[in-house]
Amino acid sequence: MDNFGQSLSKTVYRFNKYIKPILSDVVKAELVSIEEMTDNRLAEKLDIFAGIDIWCIDKIGMYGIGSRLQTSTKSWRTFTVRKDRDSGTRTEYEKRRHAIENNYLYPKLTLQGYFTKNDELLEFAVAETKDVISYIEDGHAIVRHTGNEQVGQASFYAVHWDKFKECCNDIFIHQHR
Numbered sequence: 001m002d003n004f005g006q007s008l009s010k011t012v013y014r015f016n017k018y019i020k021p022i023l024s025d026v027v028k029a030e031l032v033s034i035e036e037m038t039d040n041r042l043a044e045k046l047d048i049f050a051g052i053d054i055w056c057i058d059k060i061g062m063y064g065i066g067s068r069l070q071t072s073t074k075s076w077r078t079f080t081v082r083k084d085r086d087s088g089t090r091t092e093y094e095k096r097r098h099a100i101e102n103n104y105l106y107p108k109l110t111l112q113g114y115f116t117k118n119d120e121l122l123e124f125a126v127a128e129t130k131d132v133i134s135y136i137e138d139g140h141a142i143v144r145h146t147g148n149e150q151v152g153q154a155s156f157y158a159v160h161w162d163k164f165k166e167c168c169n170d171i172f173i174h175q176h177r
Helices: 003-027 041-050 092-101 129-137 161-166
Strands: 030-033 054-057 062-071 078-085 109-115 121-128 142-145 154-160 171-175
Touching (some): 003 109, 003 121, 062 078, 078 129, 092 129, 109 129, 129 154, 129 161
Parallel strands (some): 062 109
Antiparallel strands (some): 030 054, 078 154, 109 121, 121 171
16 A cells, blocks of 8 residues: 555544544534545545545535644644645645635535544544634734655644634634543
8 A cells, every 4th residue: 555545544544433433423413534435536526626525414414524634742733724835736725715715615614633653642623614714814823834854845824723712713622531
């Protein structure tokens, strides 16, 4: 299995084992990971163009969730949204802004989780994507740059969960004990 395939498999495992049971209770809906449908062309397009990684299906409708699950020595307690890439490739921020402004499909919710290298959940948070983008546009986010060791350099917005909440934004934070 290539590195992308291994990463995808790890993401699906982490989501299904740790996040799905908690989040499905919070949103009161069935959660279906698009990343499990790796042979489906539509699922791939939903991920690439709309940023949807998970379908949330309740009794009256459905919507998407964009997800980022990171391995780290600690929880940074932030949503990270790529601002610029050295390669010039369009970023999540550009795609979300464009989708919101032009009524295209985008994830209703943004989820970010932090895991140890042994796949143990540290914590995760979920918030409305529109609120995260508005928070960035209002100048509240901090701009950071990826570490020099990372392949594919980029800058990103760091949206700190606690400060985001202080600005009267709804956010669900789950800290694993």
